[in-house]
Amino acid sequence: MPIVKLLSENFGRREARDIRWYRDHGGYEGARKCLFELTPEQVVQEVIDSNLRGLGGAGFPTGRKWTFVPQESKKPKFLVVNADEGEPGTFKDRQILTWDPHRLLEGMMICCYAVGIHTAFIYIRGEYVRPAEILKQAMADAYREGVLGPRCLGKDFTLDIFVHEGAGAYICGEESALLESLEGKKGWPRLRPPFPAIEGLFACPTVINNVETLSHLPRIVVNGGKWFAEVGSPRNGGTRLFCLSGNVKRPGVYELPMGTPLRELIYEHGGGMLDDKALKAVIPGGVSAPVLAAKEIDVPLDFDSLIKLGSMLGSGGVVAMDEDVCMVRALQVISHFFAHESCGQCTPCREGTGWLEKIVTRLVEGQAYSQDLPNLMRVAGNMIGTSICALSDAAALPVRSFLHKFNSEFEYHAQHRRCDVEERKATATPLARSAV
Amino acid sequence: MSFEYTPENLTKLQEMVGRYRVKRAALLPALNLAQQQLGYISPEVEDYVAGLLNVPVVDVHEVVTFYTLYKQRPSGRHHIRLCRNISCWLRGSESIEGYLNQSLGAGEGEVSQDGRFSWEKVECLGACEIAPMLQLDDDYYGSLTREKVEEILKNVKD
Ligand SMILES: Cc1cc2nc3c(=O)[nH]c(=O)nc-3n(C[C@H](O)[C@H](O)[C@H](O)COP(=O)(O)O)c2cc1C
Numbered sequence: 377m378p379i380v381k382l383l384s385e386n387f388g389r390r391e392a393r394d395i396r397w398y399r400d401h402g403g404y405e406g407a408r409k410c411l412f413e414l415t416p417e418q419v420v421q422e423v424i425d426s427n428l429r430g431l432g433g434a435g436f437p438t439g440r441k442w443t444f445v446p447q448e449s450k451k452p453k454f455l456v457v458n459a460d461e462g463e464p465g466t467f468k469d470r471q472i473l474t475w476d477p478h479r480l481l482e483g484m485m486i487c488c489y490a491v492g493i494h495t496a497f498i499y500i501r502g503e504y505v506r507p508a509e510i511l512k513q514a515m516a517d518a519y520r521e522g523v524l525g526p527r528c529l530g531k532d533f534t535l536d537i538f539v540h541e542g543a544g545a546y547i548c549g550e551e552s553a554l555l556e557s558l559e560g561k562k563g564w565p566r567l568r569p570p571f572p573a574i575e576g577l578f579a580c581p582t583v584i585n586n587v588e589t590l591s592h593l594p595r596i597v598v599n600g601g602k603w604f605a606e607v608g609s610p611r612n613g614g615t616r617l618f619c620l621s622g623n624v625k626r627p628g629v630y631e632l633p634m635g636t637p638l639r640e641l642i643y644e645h646g647g648g649m650l651d652d653k654a655l656k657a658v659i660p661g662g663v664s665a666p667v668l669a670a671k672e673i674d675v676p677l678d679f680d681s682l683i684k685l686g687s688m689l690g691s692g693g694v695v696a697m698d699e700d701v702c703m704v705r706a707l708q709v710i711s712h713f714f715a716h717e718s719c720g721q722c723t724p725c726r727e728g729t730g731w732l733e734k735i736v737t738r739l740v741e742g743q744a745y746s747q748d749l750p751n752l753m754r755v756a757g758n759m760i761g762t763s764i765c766a767l768s769d770a771a772a773l774p775v776r777s778f779l780h781k782f783n784s785e786f787e788y789h790a791q792h793r794r795c796d797v798e799e800r801k802a803t804a805t806p807l808a809r810s811a812v
Numbered sequence: 813m814s815f816e817y818t819p820e821n822l823t824k825l826q827e828m829v830g831r832y833r834v835k836r837a838a839l840l841p842a843l844n845l846a847q848q849q850l851g852y853i854s855p856e857v858e859d860y861v862a863g864l865l866n867v868p869v870v871d872v873h874e875v876v877t878f879y880t881l882y883k884q885r886p887s888g889r890h891h892i893r894l895c896r897n898i899s900c901w902l903r904g905s906e907s908i909e910g911y912l913n914q915s916l917g918a919g920e921g922e923v924s925q926d927g928r929f930s931w932e933k934v935e936c937l938g939a940c941e942i943a944p945m946l947q948l949d950d951d952y953y954g955s956l957t958r959e960k961v962e963e964i965l966k967n968v969k970d
């Protein structure tokens with residue numbers, strides 16, 4: 377696939393944080409074009425034509441989402457930027473915030489103009505102290521230069537942007553929990569309807585978009601929605617930032633067109649597996665995404681192709697695991713995460729995530745009960761589609777995929793109360809082991 | 813020990829309150845500010861912030877206990893968060909964990925005897941490209957080995 381850099385061209389380039397540099401290199405031209413040459417309806421249409429989909433994880437078409445917000449509203453409308461990036465294996469929004477903060481601000485301007493919004497909040501996870509500092513500096517510069525504020529770029533359009541720091545809670549990345557958190561409450565997801573587009577922040581119409589989604593907008597406006605759509609695969613416009621980590625030679629963020637094969641990401645861009653070991657498994661979209669076996673890596677990386685495979689593209693966090701990884705242990709790490717992060721509001725999720733962790737831990741520690749594997753499947757089954765938000769499903773679906781695709785490892789743990797991967801490693805390399 | 817913002821922080825908070833349609837929305841920023849000032853959220857901080865924002869104390873306490881970044885007791889002068897999630901685990905975070913335990917002489921959640929360090933394991937910090945990684949105070953450090961952690965700790969002066 378050709379290298380197309382729409383989002384990552386400034387990564388690693390300190391000077392891009394400087395508003396003068398950004399403007400000298402075509403920055404804020406997309407926002408200018410919107411404000412001075414296009415109607416809000418035309419901007420929405422470009423975004424619809426672009427096939428841009430939500431890159432926070434759900435993949436919902438961005439232009440369409442905006443059309444759900446009522447055009448005439450007595451209440452103010454808000455934009456809330458989801459910069460809570462917490463899906464394990466995901467680290468792309470941090471790159472944008474760190475290297476190209478003005479691109480995000482420009483994207484926000486475009487969205488706000490299109491939807492008729494004059495106040496926006498960026499909800500950024502509390503751990504991102506340095507990225508937040510960079511972002512605030514960029515905002516101060518943008519206000520000083522009249523890019524933001526009462527007359528954006530000299531046009532009769534007001535936009536105020538505020539940074540709101542979170543305080544550590546994965547669930548606050550879920551959009552309705554994020555709104556609760558922004559209102560000063562604990563992050564308990566809301567029952568829907570009403571959807572945020574109608575009643576979101578402070579019960580007012582609200583657009584919520586991810587950092588990466590919004591950062592695509594300047595190029596979409598400048599080059600045209602159709603152009604952007606053609607970069608990607610059908611119904612999946614443009615590029616995205618794939619986050620590659622795990623046992624690969626070159627972990628990192630790689631911007632590639634939607635539809636790039638997973639194999640290419642791992643073996644060409646990522647340089648293949650560390651120590652040239654064999655690939656065993658890949659999590660393709662953050663730990664909420666069901667795991668793939670090595671033989672499935674010819675899948676094109678786009679939302680629809682991964683759904684067809686029974687997984688999801690999610691947040692674009694691709695985690696590669698080699699032949700020496702015990703899949704039972706890997707699932708324990710993931711199950712611990714969900715048990716820790718369940719907000720506790722719904723019984724199936726609160727109890728289920730706890731039981732999943734407990735049972736998988738028993739398997740790891742050689743304490744398995746005879747019915748543990750069927751019980752795992754049963755607990756997971758009870759968690760799907762039975763609670764308020766998608767965390768419950770996200771905790772359960774990977775369990776099914778691990779057990780299904782790596783069944784022999786789980787059976788071995790259950791029957792022999794030992795780890796076959798560890799045993800194989802111990803017998804295969806006795807010399808290496810005695811040397812340690 | 814009663815708590816009050818410094819005049820500077822009080823001004824900051826007043827500016828922040830003005831951003832939101834309801835006062836309560838400034839609760840997380842207010843707590844963040846208090847924690848920066850005192851180092852943790854004491855019961856007195858909860859009372860004080862509750863009074864300033866007209867939020868019941870019990871609601872403030874609920875928020876403080878919900879979010880992992882709020883500390884309810886003092887930590888070490890420097891606090892370390894070691895990522896324990898999948899990408900860091902795959903790249904050896906358990907060995908780093910062992911090293912911290914041993915070199916700081918303090919278990920997870922404890923403060924080292926000299927009061928300088930405390931550490932905890934946390935979920936993904938969004939920096940898996942440099943796994944295994946940790947956060948020391950406000951900064952991220954990655955591609956950790958035991959030697960590298962030793963170096964990082966040595967460079968902390970106070
Ligand atoms: C448990 C959970 C965690 C989520 N975490 C994030 C996150 O950290 N960042 C994000 O942008 N979206 C996250 N989402 C998705 C958001 O709910 C929402 O779909 C997204 O912010 C919408 O923006 P987009 O359409 O631009 O992707 C999460 C969803 C769930 C269910």
Ligand code: SF4
Nearest residue numbers: 719721722725763765
């Ligand atoms: S599904 Fe889980 S995380 Fe989501 S609201 Fe229910 S208990 Fe909370």
